[in-house]
Amino acid sequence: MSCNGCRVLRKGCSENCILRPCLQWIDSPESQGHATVFVAKFFGRAGLMSFISSVPPNQRPSLFQSLLFEACGRTVKPVNGAVGLLWTGNWHLCQAAVQTVLRGGALRSIPEFLGGAVLTPPDLDEASEAEATCSDMFKLSHHQDPNPKYDCLLFDVDDTLYPLKSGLSAECTKNIIEYMINKLGMEEDKAPEMCVQLYKDYGTTMAGLKAIGYDFDYDDYHSFVHGQLPYEILKPDPIFKKILQSLPIRKVIFSNANKEHIANVLGRLGLEDCFEGVVCFETLNPLNKTDIPDAKAALELNGSKSSTIRSTVTDFINDSCETNAEFPKTPIVCKPFEDAFELALKIAKINPQRTLFFDDSIRNLQTAKLMGLHTVWVGHSNLTKGVDYALESIHNIKEALPELCEAIEKIEDIHFLEKVAIETSA
Structure with missing residues (x-):
């Protein structure tokens, strides 16, 4: 039968x-x-x-x-x-x-x-x-289960999932400077210095430009800056993909970049199916601000009032050099500021005490440490304040974190x- x-x-x-x-x-x-x-x-x-x-x-x-x-x-x-x-x-x-x-x-x-979805603020209904x-x-x-030390791995994207030496970030910086000159009418000899200074003061040059009064469309900026990038210089990374797939805990992206850029990078690296979700520019800065949990508080933390454009680029750079200079506020929510981390953790439902955060930026890591996350400095081999682990390469994740390997x-x-x-x- x-x-x-x-x-x-x-x-x-x-x-x-x-x-x-x-x-x-x-x-x-x-x-x-x-x-x-x-x-x-x-x-x-x-x-x-x-x-x-x-x-x-x-x-x-x-x-x-x-x-x-x-x-x-x-x-x-x-x-x-x-x-x-x-x-x-x-x-x-x-x-x-x-x-x-x-x-x-x-x-x-x-x-x-669900894998690979861009995380959005929860619908209260x-x-x-x-x-x-x-x-x-x-x-x-x-x-x-209270036994595992970590239940989530939180990753930055640029210069973290791929090495700085790839040159992609340098190309991105070139495009930002070109946008400042060609689209915003900034003086060609002042734009590079302004680009660097705004990045230092605001986490991203884009956030700084908004803070000092430049009016431009977010999508237009991202399209110009990322749309011309030579993504082909990034190659598939089967080694890191295998590592990620062997780690049976949540893996989430947290980046200041827009979702299209992140998708392009993950696609080129062959990692598009390795993450449960993505916290990105659109997640933290939706067109409808009420879509963000506690949007009013977020706006108060980060500032929402437009500033008049500084009379000259030199004025702003000179002010930035002053120790007690008070910077104009930006409407953009982004790392390395605490409000960005608070929203990201809330939206992605992440417990910071049981999360490892990987980033190449020491400022981002220091804020993360203050928020209770465990931190990993990627692209560096020496520990410093605010850093729990330092990895010369993201491929070293298992060697640097033996407790994960033991669990596997x-x-x-x-x-x-x-x-x-x-x-x-x-």
């Missing part, structure tokens, strides 16, 4: 069927059928049979169980799957998902686990929406997840 797996797959079955022993750990015939259909849809019917036939007969039941848990975990948490749920203390969600599949229920991704994805999950509490090794020791962790990819 045909086994319940072959029956639902509508394939021939025999006494030597390789699928039959894989299902014997599941109690009911109906559940065996549901599990087979779900795994076959996720990995493909041919893929499922190939996986099973590639291991010794005594390992096939465990392998099928691994495939089922990974398929459920990857459906609920697309970026890191079952391993990520285990590491972050949410294994109960994976177990509940498996039970739902065995009963014939449907699964969907938990919103906060949807704040009470359940995070569960099936009937069992509605009954489960959302608690975090412990997870990979679990038999029913080991095979899937090796054979599947996000």
Whole structure:
């Protein structure tokens, strides 16, 4: 008689069927059928049979169980799957998902686990929406395992995910200076010095230009500055991609850049599917300011009043050199200022005490440290104030943070997840 797996797959079955022993750990015939259909849809019917036939007969039941848990975990948490749920203390969600599949229920991704999305301020009308994805999950509490030291890795983009020596940032600076001269009418011999000074005073030259009264469109600025960049100088980074995929905890981007630039960089590096979300310029500076949580407070912190343009560029540079000079405020929210971090942490639902922040800017890191984050200075080998770790290259992340590697090794020791962790990819 045909086994319940072959029956639902509508394939021939025999006494030597390789699928039959894989299902014997599941109690009911109906559940065996549901599990087979779900795994076959996720990995493909041919893929499922190939996986099973590639291991010794005594390992096939465990392998099928691994495939089922990974398929459920990857459906609920697309970026890191079952391993990520285990590491972050949410294994109960994976177990509940498996039970739902065995009963014939449907699964969907938990919103906060969706990969690659630009994070936006939460809609208050949807704040009470359940995070569960099936009937069992509605009954489960959302608690975090207190044991892991970190549950999130927060990354800057430029000169962090790729090295400064690539030259992309230098090209960006050239474009900013050109914009200041050609679009804003700034004196050619003053623009470079002004560009550097505004960056030092405001975190970004763009924020500084707005502060001293220049009126320009955000999208026009980004299009000019980033639209002409030679992104082709960035090459795929399979080494770092593999490292990221081996770390089963949340990974989020936090950059002052606009979302299109970030997407272009991640795409060139081959990392576009390695992050759960992106906190970017548009996230912190939406067209409708009321879209930001506590928008009024944010505006008060960062300043929203326009300033009259300084009479000359020299006036501003001279004022900046004064020790007690009071700078005009900018309407733009950006690193390295605390209001930007506060909004980013709130929007991305990040616990700073359990987050590692990677950035090439020491000012950004020092603010992050004040906000309670653990900090990693990328592109440098010497520790300084406000820095917990220093990495010459982002590729050194495992060597510099051995506790993450130890956690991964412990997870990979679990038999029913080991095979899937090796054979599947996000």
